[in-house]
Amino acid sequence: MDTFVQQLVNGLTIGSIYALIALGYTMVYGILRLINFAHGDIYMVGAYTGFILATSLGFAANPSAFGFVVTLIGSMAIAAAIGMAIERFAYRPVRKFSKMTTLITAIGMSLFIEYLFVFIFSGTPRAFPQLITNDSYTLFGNATISASQILIFVVSILLMIALQYIIFYTKMGKAMRAVSFNLNSAKLMGINTDFVIAFTFALGSALAAAGGVLTAQYNPKIDPLMGIMYGLKAFVAAVLGGIGNIPGAVLGGLVIGAAETLVVGYGSYIGIPSTYRDAVAFAILILVLLIRPAGLLGSNVQEKV
Amino acid sequence: MTRIFLAICVVTSILFSFSCVQKGGDVNTAVATGDTIKVGAYGDTTGATSSFGQSTKNGIQLAFDEINAAGGVNGKKLEMIFEDDQGTPEKAKTVISKLINQDKVVAVLGEVASSNSLAAAPVAQEARIPMITPSSTNPKVTEVGDYISRVCFIDPFQGSVMAKFAANTLKAKTAAILGDNSSDYSKGLTQFFEQEFTKLGGTVITKQTYAQKDQDFKAQLTQMRDQKPDVIYVPGYYGEVGIIARQARELGMTQPLLGGDGWDSPELWKLGGAALKPAYISNHYSADNPAPEIQNFVKAYQTKFNVAPDSLAALAYDSAKVLADAIKRAGGTDSAKLKEAINATKNFAGVTGTITLDASRNAVKSAVVLELDPAASKFNFKETIYPEGMTPPTAATTPANSNMTANTTANSNTTNAATNTNSTANTNTANANANTNR
Numbered sequence: 001m002d003t004f005v006q007q008l009v010n011g012l013t014i015g016s017i018y019a020l021i022a023l024g025y026t027m028v029y030g031i032l033r034l035i036n037f038a039h040g041d042i043y044m045v046g047a048y049t050g051f052i053l054a055t056s057l058g059f060a061a062n063p064s065a066f067g068f069v070v071t072l073i074g075s076m077a078i079a080a081a082i083g084m085a086i087e088r089f090a091y092r093p094v095r096k097f098s099k100m101t102t103l104i105t106a107i108g109m110s111l112f113i114e115y116l117f118v119f120i121f122s123g124t125p126r127a128f129p130q131l132i133t134n135d136s137y138t139l140f141g142n143a144t145i146s147a148s149q150i151l152i153f154v155v156s157i158l159l160m161i162a163l164q165y166i167i168f169y170t171k172m173g174k175a176m177r178a179v180s181f182n183l184n185s186a187k188l189m190g191i192n193t194d195f196v197i198a199f200t201f202a203l204g205s206a207l208a209a210a211g212g213v214l215t216a217q218y219n220p221k222i223d224p225l226m227g228i229m230y231g232l233k234a235f236v237a238a239v240l241g242g243i244g245n246i247p248g249a250v251l252g253g254l255v256i257g258a259a260e261t262l263v264v265g266y267g268s269y270i271g272i273p274s275t276y277r278d279a280v281a282f283a284i285l286i287l288v289l290l291i292r293p294a295g296l297l298g299s300n301v302q303e304k305v
Numbered sequence: 306m307t308r309i310f311l312a313i314c315v316v317t318s319i320l321f322s323f324s325c326v327q328k329g330g331d332v333n334t335a336v337a338t339g340d341t342i343k344v345g346a347y348g349d350t351t352g353a354t355s356s357f358g359q360s361t362k363n364g365i366q367l368a369f370d371e372i373n374a375a376g377g378v379n380g381k382k383l384e385m386i387f388e389d390d391q392g393t394p395e396k397a398k399t400v401i402s403k404l405i406n407q408d409k410v411v412a413v414l415g416e417v418a419s420s421n422s423l424a425a426a427p428v429a430q431e432a433r434i435p436m437i438t439p440s441s442t443n444p445k446v447t448e449v450g451d452y453i454s455r456v457c458f459i460d461p462f463q464g465s466v467m468a469k470f471a472a473n474t475l476k477a478k479t480a481a482i483l484g485d486n487s488s489d490y491s492k493g494l495t496q497f498f499e500q501e502f503t504k505l506g507g508t509v510i511t512k513q514t515y516a517q518k519d520q521d522f523k524a525q526l527t528q529m530r531d532q533k534p535d536v537i538y539v540p541g542y543y544g545e546v547g548i549i550a551r552q553a554r555e556l557g558m559t560q561p562l563l564g565g566d567g568w569d570s571p572e573l574w575k576l577g578g579a580a581l582k583p584a585y586i587s588n589h590y591s592a593d594n595p596a597p598e599i600q601n602f603v604k605a606y607q608t609k610f611n612v613a614p615d616s617l618a619a620l621a622y623d624s625a626k627v628l629a630d631a632i633k634r635a636g637g638t639d640s641a642k643l644k645e646a647i648n649a650t651k652n653f654a655g656v657t658g659t660i661t662l663d664a665s666r667n668a669v670k671s672a673v674v675l676e677l678d679p680a681a682s683k684f685n686f687k688e689t690i691y692p693e694g695m696t697p698p699t700a701a702t703t704p705a706n707s708n709m710t711a712n713t714t715a716n717s718n719t720t721n722a723a724t725n726t727n728s729t730a731n732t733n734t735a736n737a738n739a740n741t742n743r
Contacts, residue, residue: 003531006556010523053370067408123391124355125544127575136555142530146555219520221548223353229518264513274525275486275514 002141007008007265008258009139013149013218015257016156018233020211021234022241022249023163024204029245030180030207031200032095034102038086039108039208040231042079044224046209047216049075050118051128068131072155072213076206081167083205084198091195125223129258130217148218159210160250166203167246176200180244229278233260236285242298325473341384342638344369344628345404346621347415347425353517353544357417357617358568361439362387362485362619363610365414368629371605378632383625386410394424401425401556405432410439411638412647414624417617418542419443419490426453435631435644439624440566440589443493447666452644454656454666456624457589460490464497466587466672466690467538467563472505474674474688475561475585477535479510483525483549485541486514494565510534515545522549526556530742536560542567544740547576554580561585569615574682584677589616591673591686602656616657623655 020231021043028036030221053074090109094101132151136144167173178186179196187193215230216222237256241248260281264274288295329710346365347562362385369383377383388400404410405428413429416422422441429436430450438455442463447453473479479503496511499509504610510532513525514629526549529537537553537560539546544630546568552704553562562584569588573581592603592613602622606614614622626669632638653660658670671691675684 003527006530007524010521010527013523014521118351118391122350122355123352124572125353125576127547127572130578133657136557142557144555144557202537215520220551221520221544223518223544225353225518226520232521261521261524265528268528273514274528275516276368277524278516304560 001262002139002143002260005120005139005143007261009145011153011258011261012254013257014261015254016152017211017215017230017253018234018237018257019250019253020156020159020207021230022213022237022253023160023233023246024208025238026249027176027200027204028248029238030246031176031183031197032091032102033099034091035106035235036091036201036204037103037106037203037231037235038090038113040227040229040234041110041113042083042086042205042227043208043212043215043230043234044222044227045082045113046075046079046116046205046212047128047222047226048121048212048224049078049209050213050216051126051222054129054131056066061207063129063131063133067134068217071131072210075213076209078208079209079212081201083201087198087201092197114224114228119222123158123224125221128220128222130220131217143248146216146218148214152218155210155214159207163203163207163246172199173197233281236281239285240295241286242295245295245297245299248295248297255296256284259284310628316498326622327601337345340380341382342378343384343386343410344625345386345388345399345401345408345410345413345415347388347397347404347413348417349392349421349513350387350389352390354392354418354542354570356543356572356615357440358389358392360615360618361415361417361621363606364439364614364618364623364703365389365625366627367602367606367609367618368622370609372626372629378629379637383629390416390421390425392418392421394420394560397421398428400623401428401436405429405434410434410463411632411640412628413571414423414439415626416441418488419446419486422446423449423489423555429453433640433644434638435627435628435647437624437647441567443489444665444667445489445493447519451648451666452640453646454650454662456668457620457657457671458661458672459667461497462692463587463672464494464499464540465501466674467494467565467585468498468505468691469503470508470587470674470688471536471538471563471583472502472507475536477507479508479532479534480538481529481532481534482509482512482538482540483529484512484521484539485517485545486516486623487517488542490565490567490741491540491542495538498540515541516571517542517545519545520548522553523552523556526553526558530556530558532558536563538563540565540567543570543573543576547573547578547581550577554589566616568677569617569684571612571682574679577679579679581677581679582662585687586677586684586692587672588675588684589670589672590619591675591684592619593684593686599656619656623653623657623660626655626709627653627660 024039026033054071065146090105091102094105127283134147136146138144175196176192179193183193234257237252241252260277263280264277317593348361349355350358366386369385373382390396390400404413417440419441422438425450430452435452440457442457442460444459447455482495485497509531513524539549539562550562564586566588568586627650635642637644648662648666650662660668663669671689673689674687676686676687
């Protein structure tokens with residue numbers, strides 16, 4: 001029993017990170033109908049920004065909770081700016097062309113960021129400084145939870161509540177919902193859609209960067225290609241929950257995280273080796289697309305042809 | 306307009322194919338031009354295992370500089386042309402083709418990771434250009450063909466070294482294995498460790514795998530924790546190992562972690578920190594060895610590159626010296642003669658031990674077991690383990706023999722003493738003795 005709880009804790013930890021990244025995918029899709037493939041790389045950029053902030057501001061030498069908060073908020077802010085810049089210079093110029101053009105631009109952007117970072121930092125894995133003491137606490141029996149895991153749960157829940165507040169209780173959130181409902185009508189109603197789109201990118205990028213810093217704190221190894229797999233899994237999570245649907249992205253992230261951990265933990269009893277961990281996420285994607293294409297919480301919208 | 310464009314296309318493509326034919330023509334007869342002999346080297350300097358490539362590059366550079374300072378080989382200077390393969394097999398294949406076809410190198414040194422060497426070796430074999438891998442330990446690498454050789458031991462031995470250490474020295478009865486499923490190196494070690502450990506009366510109670518670049522290993526480790534193994538064998542590369550160690554300790558697992566030469570990197574200490582204790586690895590040489598030629602190498606390397614040499618640097622240095630020696634014996638760079646000379650390498654005194662290539666072009670050497678000391682960020686010498694049936698080097702004296710047969714733990718002080726006696730007793734073979742005595 002305690003092993004099961006332990007595996008669940010492990011799974012929900014990664015699931016929370018997937019959820020944070022999936023939120024960015026889903027918001028951008030909700031507004032632009034664009035799969036922003038560079039989003040996983042923003043997660044990596046967030047981790048590297050955190051790394052640079054923590055080492056250059058001296059938090060690496062004197063770790064403190066204050067240092068962690070500054071690093072987290074700082075890298076979220078910088079990633080938000082980078083997200084807006086990507087939108088402004090890569091996506092906005094091609095937005096008027098077909099969706100395929102934007103999609104391919106997104107893939108190009110993703111490769112550009114990855115290899116720009118390989119060029120600057122080299123591909124060697126770096127050790128992220130430990131900013132908080134990572135004690136382990138016993139839940140019961142053998143099941144333990146580490147301080148960095150608690151941190152991931154607490155921070156991601158807070159961020160999700162904040163996001164929910166922004167979307168449903170602020171003017172900007174109302175504008176976002178309007179743009180997502182119909183971009184052209186929103187424009188006619190006097191909404192500055194360009195700004196709303198830029199804001200959405202900023203919000204999504206900040207969440208991904210938070211995911212990056214939290215993961216780096218949990219697994220102190222960062223490399224320029226770390227965002228590829230996490231980005232793909234988060235994309236699957238967003239589709240699983242129903243792309244464009246915000247609670248769905250969170251649910252999808254948690255389900256993917258738990259599913260792949262349980263496959264590693266218990267798969268060997270039913271003949272699935274732990275190597276199939278990544279395959280599970282994508283098998284789930286295929287099943288969802290076959291059985292319920294709109295996702296768990298998504299509503300089925302008829303596409304006009 | 307279109308016609309002009311087409312015409313240009315046709316003309317350029319003809320020119321290209323012509324130049325390709327020309328290039329293809331003298332691939333096999335790559336001759337050193339002028340006063341330099343071009344030697345190709347490739348490795349990962351920007352990918353996930355980039356400390357391996359960097360060390361290899363440095364090791365070769367140091368060896369070439371020393372050789373050139375002493376007048377070169379047959380009056381010609383050695384020149385290294387290094388290519389980065391980003392640690393991927395596909396790229397390794399591309400860069401070795403570039404080195405052979407474009408740069409016309411006479412021989413190639415590389416790679417570290419077995420998967421990358423396995424991808425590149427067929428290219429060298431087909432072009433009949435000798436390739437010496439300094440540190441790929443998977444047995445399949447040299448099975449590619451007679452132009453492929455190596456200066457390190459192979460995984461059946463390396464895996465058995467750790468199994469022996471676990472069963473005999475740590476008195477472990479049960480072991481768990483957490484291997485990297487995307488690397489031939491790790492798969493080989495997993496297999497050979499299990500074989501030997503079972504033979505010695507132990508049981509491997511669980512085998513789990515991960516993929517390179519994974520971030521989270523807690524699921525696999527939690528599964529292992531329940532089975533309470535005495536030791537955990539992690540035959541992977543340093544990037545993942547550091548994190549695995551951390552997560553194991555976070556889950557309250559205090560078992561010794563065992564590994565191989567893939568752990569050997571200065572980055573390991575930053576990634577794993579205090580979690581890397583207790584931990585032991587099998588490796589090619591120990592930088593602590595007081596033997597003079599090892600200390601001279603360590604000092605020269607440190608002065609030149611400002612970092613302590615790991616075993617990959619030492620092996621690269623040895624591979625470069627073996628190549629230079631073979632060019633000298635072959636009396637030139639004719640690829641068939643050079644290959645014969647490399648494959649006939651016998652009792653070559655290197656930093657990592659005496660190098661003799663066997664019939665399958667593998668070096669038969671002893672291995673050392675090192676204990677990790679994260680507080681000082683260094684590996685401490687623990688014991689030397691010799692391959693079964695390894696004939697001790699020609700002038701091996703009694704201490705070496707007793708070490709070999711008993712597989713006993715030798716601390717560095719007694720080794721030191723033995724080395725000293727050897728070197729005074731027989732100056733000619735002192736190098737060989739010093740190395741194998743470790």
